[in-house]
């Protein structure tokens with residue numbers, strides 16, 4: 460089995476990280492949308508924990524994938540469908556990479572904003588500590 464990309468196809472590491480990213484994004488997305496349907500309390504907290512963990516893992520995997528691509532060279536083969544199709548494919552990939560970093564960052568910002576607002580509104584010691 461190929462480890463690296465070659466003209467014969469994608470290597471095992473790029474394929475594994477690709478499909479792991481797909482699974483993690485699907486899990487994060489599903490729990491983001493339907494997590495509120497979990498039972499209140501421990502069930503919902505566990506759902507949010509898995510949601511956040513999956514989202515953070517996506518970021519870690521993305522950094523790994525970019526480092527791997529830089530270290531090994533991407534060897535993106537022309538599709539044979541024309542130069543504009545290849546450019547479009549490259550552009551779509553950059554867009555997806557951007558989203559894979561932007562969405563978890565938006566989640567992190569949201570989580571920090573929620574925690575701060577929560578402490579500000581209901582924590583009895585918050586005002587005294589500042």
Ligand code: HEM
Pocket residue numbers: 483484487488490491492495510511513514515517559562563564565566567569570
């Ligand atoms: C690929 C990664 C991620 C995807 C696809 C994703 C997707 C989503 C979606 C679809 C929602 C529901 C939005 C709505 O109902 O309007 C959501 C909510 C949320 N996400 Fe993410 N998310 C990701 C990563 C993260 C990360 C890394 C964090 C925090 C560190 C995070 C924190 C949150 C929070 C706090 C909510 C609100 C949950 C609630 O309603 O209680 N997300 N996310």
